[in-house]
Amino acid sequence: MATLIKVCGMTEAENIRNVEQLGVDMIGFIFYPKSPRCLCEMPEYLPTHAKRVGVFVNENKENILMYADRFSLDYIQLHGTESPEYCRSLQSHGLRLIKVFSISHLKDLLATSSYNGLCDYYLFDTKTPCYGGSGNQFDWNLLYRYSGPTPFLLSGGINPYSAKSIKEFRHSRFAGIDLNSRFETAPGIKDTERIETFLRELKESSI
Numbered sequence: 300m301a302t303l304i305k306v307c308g309m310t311e312a313e314n315i316r317n318v319e320q321l322g323v324d325m326i327g328f329i330f331y332p333k334s335p336r337c338l339c340e341m342p343e344y345l346p347t348h349a350k351r352v353g354v355f356v357n358e359n360k361e362n363i364l365m366y367a368d369r370f371s372l373d374y375i376q377l378h379g380t381e382s383p384e385y386c387r388s389l390q391s392h393g394l395r396l397i398k399v400f401s402i403s404h405l406k407d408l409l410a411t412s413s414y415n416g417l418c419d420y421y422l423f424d425t426k427t428p429c430y431g432g433s434g435n436q437f438d439w440n441l442l443y444r445y446s447g448p449t450p451f452l453l454s455g456g457i458n459p460y461s462a463k464s465i466k467e468f469r470h471s472r473f474a475g476i477d478l479n480s481r482f483e484t485a486p487g488i489k490d491t492e493r494i495e496t497f498l499r500e501l502k503e504s505s506i
């Protein structure tokens with residue numbers, strides 16, 4: 300059973316504090332100007348227990364380094380078409396990476412092999428023209444064909460009714476899940492109660 304819980308796309312201090320108190324492992328901040336969850340200004344509270352993840356889409360290195368420093372980011376999530384060379388270059392600056400792969404067909408998994416050794420985690424998300432935050436799921440059965448060494452987070456449209464299917468999903472590299480748009484009251488604002496209930500169900504339903 301996966302253990303890591305990442306809640307992504309948070310923007311407000313009190314909301315961040317409340318979600319962190321649920322014991323989640325990672326909290327994500329989206330630094331992609333076209334996202335409705337883009338973090339425009341530094342919240343008055345940033346997580347101190349949960350790891351801080353910065354989400355970028357084809358952002359230049361200088362900006363990523365600037366945000367990594369300013370927000371003391373623990374991980375950089377690359378949600379665009381960033382190359383292995385680009386990942387290597389970020390890694391050489393001491394950044395820990397989560398590379399996203401948008402999945403709609405089996406062949407989308409092939410690209411992962413070029414990133415082995417460069418990332419702490421992969422994240423598998425649903426293919427969408429907006430890069431992420433679609434609220435749609437992809438066919439998780441495709442991931443049974445993933446045989447790489449890098450652990451992965453499962454993402455894309457995970458919702459309050461997903462607990463049973465997450466519990467049933469088994470893979471040796473399955474490290475955790477990413478909750479985003481399906482747990483919101485408004486873009487960038489998470490429904491803490493809904494997340495709490497979901498996490499309880501996830502625990503109850505696990506072996």
Ligand SMILES: O=C(O)c1ccccc1N[C@@H]1O[C@H](COP(=O)(O)O)[C@@H](O)[C@H]1O
Pocket residue numbers: 307308327329331334335336354356378422424429430431432433434435454455456457477478479480481
């Ligand atoms: O949420 C967004 O607006 C977003 C925009 C651009 C790149 C990534 C984004 N979010 C990431 O999308 C996935 C899936 O989200 P959802 O559950 O389908 O809403 C998640 O990993 C977020 O980190």
